[in-house]
Ligand SMILES: Cc1cc2nc3c(=O)[nH]c(=O)nc-3n(C[C@H](O)[C@H](O)[C@H](O)COP(=O)(O)O)c2cc1C
């Protein structure tokens with residue numbers, strides 16, 4: 055994973071855990087209304103993909119165990135991992151694009167309700183993403199994938215001072231291109247072709263020459279609504295639309311979106327499809343269920359959307375009647391690390407990925423509460439405009455004091471803790487009961503994120519080799535790591 059060049063190692067914040075009485079009086083453990091429902095506390099586990107579904111996108115026992123384990127810590131809400139809206143093969147990513155996924159999802163809901171004694175609300179994140187291919191070997195790219203254009207021939211002829219490249223057999227052009235250096239290729243291929251060579255081919259939402267991309271504004275509202283219908287049938291308390299990071303909806307919102315069909319260019323055009331999706335999903339969400347979304351306060355990439363875009367979008371989303379907004383940051387393909395040949399580019403490996411899941415190897419600012427400024431600005435803008443929908447903050451928040459200070463300062467309404475909840479799924483409960491000293495504290499060094507990157511079952515380095523002889527321990531594919539945190543009894 056990319057790290058800021060300063061590479062300052064930040065120590066974990068010093069903690070003074072509250073007593074049970076102090077916790078009971080804290081804002082963190084006070085209820086908060088979300089649309090038609092109420093969370094018993096302002097504690098939230100944001101969406102995280104732990105790679106436990108089947109290759110057909112079905113819920114497994116391991117998926118159920120993972121969320122039931124979180125639920126034992128009684129957070130106010132859990133958002134289940136990014137779940138695909140289409141009924142197409144997507145590897146071991148959970149899916150909701152067909153009613154055959156409903157029974158597994160229902161089992162998941164029931165397990166969370168049982169484990170939390172009905173206390174934790176359960177939402178699920180719905181995602182769409184475009185096609186992405188693995189980085190090809192150079193010879194394969196030139197022999198099979200690159201579409202040779204007259205410009206390639208002309209540039210090659212000029213480079214080699216060999217006019218025959220303008221007219222010769224295409225195979226000769228392909229063979230010769232495969233022998234050139236990156237610098238030479240930079241003068242011949244366009245930016246997209248170079249990107250496809252170095253990182254693998256990837257569709258963009260502004261590839262309107264492709265029919266299925268041109269048609270996204272027609273197809274996506276229905277696909278999201280269909281998937282939302284299935285998860286609500288399964289008993290989820292609500293839906294979180296994934297408008298963040300590197301995926302389709304965030305790409306519509308991106309300032310890089312140059313579609314010229316009314317869905318790209320200006321902020322108004324870029325937010326049009328996201329609003330149409332909200333309207334379509336809202337139509338299938340019953341009055342007692344929640345519809346919220348997660349989006350980026352800042353894309354943190356050259357030419358991308360910044361905070362001013364996010365403030366504009368937040369106002370539009372609030373006007374459209376969403377019940378909560380969850381803020382994230384970065385996580386884009388554009389600045390991601392060049393993958394190895396045969397691997398796919400991963401959107402959390404560049405500077406924007408760092409901002410999404412900041413580690414303790416940081417710049418002077420450090421990882422803790424790093425993204426709170428975004429939720430604060432969004433909350434202020436909305437409150438000033440008379441909107442009061444709750445705002446969820448996340449990013450390096452792993453202590454009671456930090457969480458409580460953010461809430462007290464009005465910088466967010468709900469505290470999301472992703473990695474701290476992997477490290478210790480009981481931590482909210484421990485703090486609430488006055489057992490803060492037994493919290494297993496996340497070290498924010500991103501071992502879990504490294505597993506995620508390789509699509510390996512996500513675990514935590516602090517517990518995955520511990521107490522392997524406990525009853526009912528399930529192990530990962532390697533047989534060496536346990537899949538859920540050891541039990542805790544107060
Ligand atoms: C293993 C892993 C998987 C993640 N998967 C998702 C996801 O499916 N959807 C999403 O919006 N964010 C995802 N995230 C980002 C987290 O929700 C969260 O925003 C980020 O980790 C920062 O919060 P933290 O500092 O509390 O961990 C993931 C993070 C991790 C570590």
Ligand code: SF4
Nearest residue numbers: 496497500502514515
């Ligand atoms: S592996 Fe554990 S300690 Fe390390 S960042 Fe992930 S959750 Fe935190």
